[in-house]
Amino acid sequence: MRPKTPLTQVGTQAESCSLDLRLHILGQLPFFTDIPKQELLRISANFIERGFSPSQAIYREGSQAERLFVLADGKVKLLKFGANNREVLLGILKPGEFFGNFTYISGDTYQETAIALTQVCTLSISNEDFRAIVDRTPEFAIRSMQIMAARLNASTQKVLQLGSMSVEQRLAFTLLDLDKKLGLERAGVRVIDVPLTQEELASMTATTPESVSRWMSQMRKLGVIKSGRKWVSLLKPGYLQELLNPPA
Amino acid sequence: MRPKTPLTQVGTQAESCSLDLRLHILGQLPFFTDIPKQELLRISANFIERGFSPSQAIYREGSQAERLFVLADGKVKLLKFGANNREVLLGILKPGEFFGNFTYISGDTYQETAIALTQVCTLSISNEDFRAIVDRTPEFAIRSMQIMAARLNASTQKVLQLGSMSVEQRLAFTLLDLDKKLGLERAGVRVIDVPLTQEELASMTATTPESVSRWMSQMRKLGVIKSGRKWVSLLKPGYLQELLNPPA
DNA sequence: CGGTTTATTGATTCCCGTCAAGCAAGGTGG
């Protein structure tokens, strides 16, 4: 009933990632298409890479926001502390996504905490370098705005979710969302490829670990999902989708 | 117990605002400080103005997103439909704020609906003109990003609110927030200067009109607030602030 | 002044959070 984790495993490597990776990663980002090759080389020279181990903080809410990060490898969670000592999980990032400081307002601080969920490799650029690039590459500015717009939409989506759905719907929605973003085929079965505890799932959906567990047990009995310690797999996404539609 | 509305009244004027307003409004925006005078003139020439009556839609979620708006006068609400036919109020804008389409992705649509709460005057610029300005004014791009970052923070704040507070706390928080943003002194009393129904307040806080009414009745008995049809006034903001702190 | 919108209040139901106890999995070290 509870198989071993089917998620992508990463050996406990050194906490840094290969230099080769840098240009490769950056060059493939949709973000940089349309950016002249020469400019790209210049830009990539400004990035530095760094590795992190699972559960290690990449930066914390409130500390000096000095860099803009690109996730090169692994998974990262963004979170923030809310009222009543509750931790709210804002989102999960996969390779290629940007996080950290987008704006460069002198003296500004990070608005949330970023923590590695797996072995992680990041590329990052300083505020100053970022600003310099924007100044000489309008296309870069537009792209940045598009990314921020996408992030804003995602956040708005979360507001909608929390503001209009029941716990069950939020869970269904969140699993479908995670599957769409992080799902992959593993031995012929769809798996959400990120190690999430039920407590983390609870803090994503504004509920409690107990409620998550109860609901997942139920879904497991119905054959809608499979799950184990820190992993979930969707067998009948259609069933979850149904839950989101008004019941009549 | 229920005095007449103490809010700012605007006569039912023509649905447009004076041409003089244009440069005046734009010139005073923090957004445009640091932008060369000459460029500012050029930019302002691209804006067109338009007026709206209370409850009139400025644009709707899903329709072609063609313009970026600046609110010149009046109050606007942004909303979106969530699950279970529930309407979620995302925010309230006051003069000087930007809304509409920030990004110019061809074929993109507005992500939310904007509705006038009062008589409203807007200035707006087309996607193309906006793009042209960004291309030749990096400072403008940075400013835009800062605005988007601020919007993202506000949205994140709302996620935190919905994800970690009780109904009572959300109401207290929301009133304090509205007061900070839209509060003014009227006959020696602080008033939240925007006509909001309890239903709208409910859709801002993810609760029901009944719960809002009950809580407000209670607060009124305690002398914490005064309220009437479509208006609220905070007498003891400190009391509301207390509600937000962990009860021990 | 009639009609519509908005606010109030009570009765009732139920979702889901809290508290509590026990179990399974995984990692570590002897």
Add this chain to the structure above:
DNA sequence: CCACCTTGCTTGACGGGAATCAATAAACCG
């Protein structure tokens, strides 16, 4: 390889906060 300990998951019992249903009243508008 097993004992041990930590971390994560499961399940039950219980209570309360808040949604729902329903009816009335007050405020506003033409």
